[in-house]
Amino acid sequence: xxxxxxxxxxxxxxxxxxxxxxxxxxxxxxxxxxxxxxxxxxxxxxxxxxxxxxxxxxxxxxxxxxxxxxxxxxxxxxxxxxxxxxxxxxxxxxxxxxxxxxxxxxxxxxxxxxxxxxxxxxxxxxxxxxxxxxxxxxxxxxxxxxxxxxxxxxxxxxxxxxxxxxxxxxxxxxxxxxxxxxxxxxxxxxxxxxxxxxxxxxxxxxxxxxxxxxxxxxxxxxxxxxxxxxxxxxxxxxxxxxxxxxxxxxxxxxxxxxxxxxxxxxxxxxxxxxxxxxxxxxxxxxxxxxxxxxxxxxxxxxxxxxxxxxxxxxxxxxxxx
Ligand code: A3P
Numbered sequence: 001x002x003x004x005x006x007x008x009x010x011x012x013x014x015x016x017x018x019x020x021x022x023x024x025x026x027x028x029x030x031x032x033x034x035x036x037x038x039x040x041x042x043x044x045x046x047x048x049x050x051x052x053x054x055x056x057x058x059x060x061x062x063x064x065x066x067x068x069x070x071x072x073x074x075x076x077x078x079x080x081x082x083x084x085x086x087x088x089x090x091x092x093x094x095x096x097x098x099x100x101x102x103x104x105x106x107x108x109x110x111x112x113x114x115x116x117x118x119x120x121x122x123x124x125x126x127x128x129x130x131x132x133x134x135x136x137x138x139x140x141x142x143x144x145x146x147x148x149x150x151x152x153x154x155x156x157x158x159x160x161x162x163x164x165x166x167x168x169x170x171x172x173x174x175x176x177x178x179x180x181x182x183x184x185x186x187x188x189x190x191x192x193x194x195x196x197x198x199x200x201x202x203x204x205x206x207x208x209x210x211x212x213x214x215x216x217x218x219x220x221x222x223x224x225x226x227x228x229x230x231x232x233x234x235x236x237x238x239x240x241x242x243x244x245x246x247x248x249x250x251x252x253x254x255x256x257x258x259x260x261x262x263x264x265x266x267x268x269x270x271x272x273x274x275x276x277x278x279x280x281x282x283x284x285x286x287x288x289x290x291x292x293x294x295x296x297x298x299x300x301x302x303x304x305x306x307x308x309x310x311x312x313x314x315x316x317x318x319x320x321x
Contacts, residue, residue: 012046012125014039023190025182029197035143036199041117045142047125048116052148057134058156059242061113064204065141065197066171067163068224070285072238073109074259076159077101077137079239082255084248102258104267108282110275113139119277141198144207155218157242160208163224164321165191165201166294166306171287172196173297178284188302192309202313209319223321225291231256261289 019031063069081101194200212219220241265286273282
């Protein structure tokens with residue numbers, strides 16, 4: 001890092017010699033330690049890496065962009081705030097006695113798990129999170145190799161989610177195109193070259209995948225497709241991983257419904273709100289929520305090309321996407 005940036009008490013200076021690309025229309029990307037960052041995010045990534053101090057009780061949601069993390073930004077707080085999880089009062093008797101945790105009428109899931117780089121350390125490179133009560137629920141798009149050391153070394157839990165890269169690309173293209181204008185084929189080429197926010201996608205996934213194999217108690221590796229096909233099973237698995245096993249069948253069903261695409265997409269806040277940190281409309285976080293929407297956008301040739309990259313990159317890793 002020393003050769004790429006210099007830190008003062010308040011800002012990180014970006015080394016002007018870092019590789020640079022303009023793509024996805026007019027977005028300026030800088031490459032640092034093997035990954036591409038939209039220029040405004042890089043100083044925040046460096047600040048988060050240097051200044052964030054993890055606690056053992058923290059829960060960190062990590063992902064590449066557009067892999068379904070919004071779903072988990074809803075599910076994880078529900079699990080942690082569940083009154084009937086075995087780590088709560090333990091008896092599971094009070095599900096109807098107290099008001100149920102349901103912040104979604106007033107809050108987009110982004111509010112419930114603030115982002116380290118695109119929010120907290122972008123606003124204040126010296127952000128002090130020591131006053132935030134535990135368990136702190138935070139999210140990041142930082143690659144594993146770039147994570148603050150205290151996240152890796154502490155006992156905090158990391159939940160990682162990924163998805164078929166063809167759906168990731170299509171989702172990312174739609175999302176960014178709400179703010180920019182970039183033809184699909186141009187964006188596709190950039191994605192395949194790894195030039196997109198926090199890309200290359202496959203390297204991002206592999207960093208967390210390999211670490212999850214070494215330390216399954218530390219990193220839970222989830223796939224969007226499995227969450228779609230078996231939400232209750234995956235929510236139970238996640239809750240157990242977080243040390244908050246859910247004991248009541250009713251509650252798991254209710255949690256899955258509360259966090260469902262159909263419900264969240266139609267809430268007033270998500271139809272009309274705008275993310276104050278990034279400027280994206282809240283509705284752009286809830287597009288179609290399907291597995292395989294790439295079929296409606298990619299040609300056979302594009303499918304073949306991206307599948308080939310995926311196959312080559314993941315070969316021998318034991319991971320299939
Ligand atoms: P699509 O663009 O394919 O619809 P992220 O949350 O990481 O930004 O990823 C966004 C993708 O997750 C979008 O995919 C979005 O529709 C989908 N998504 C958001 N909330 C969801 C939910 N509750 N259930 C299922 N999919 C969801």
